[in-house]
Amino acid sequence: MTMPPDSPTAKQMNNVKIIYGLYALGYFVAITTLVGAVLAYMWRGNDRMADSHFTFQIRTFWISLLIGLLALITMVIGVGFLIWIFLTVWGLLRVISGFLLANDGKPVSNTKYLGMMAE
Template sequence: MTDPNQSAAPVHEEPSSAPDPLMAHITYGLYAVGFLNGLTAIVGVVIAYVRRPDVKGTYLESHFTYLIRTFWMSLLYGIICTLLLIIGIGFILFFALAIWVIYRIVKGWIRLADAKPVDDPTSWI
């Protein structure tokens, strides 16, 4: 007879070889909300920096690199646009920056949804 107090041997499951894109989706979402408030994008870039080493060699690495680059380039361009507000062209450039940021978020998120890497994560577009 078996002892009812004894539990069955634990079942060990093999980890899935496919990387989990959940944190990348969350980061894209934080960037999208950050487009409106600015603050959640900071949380997103921190997540991207923390998670990128964990997904090295997978398609997700390109997404986190892309997100990090998007953050820093948009911050730089935002500073330049702010300085150019003095001569009036900053408003036009802010509009162009907004279109560029939206484009990068949508482009990257679509690639992520298709489980594909970003073609050139260090590109300007």
């Protein structure tokens, strides 16, 4: 789907891609993930297609935070390390699949594989 570069949808989709980039950068500098979540909340509400991505990104943030806390708590019994590995793979798949959809100009309509991938 090709959009004129100056259309509101194209601008919003660029914002979506920026947030996916911040989430990916969050694997190296954690604060960028929080910045991405705040921006997703701020930018949501102007475009249906972009909003599907913003909602997906916001859910990714909160679910990751909860799984991360679970991993931290269960580190004492050794299970936390496995949960961290799962969280890393889960988060990367969500970021990559969401970015690819945004790059193609498609909304997030659903998830598959335990919520790991946007479709």
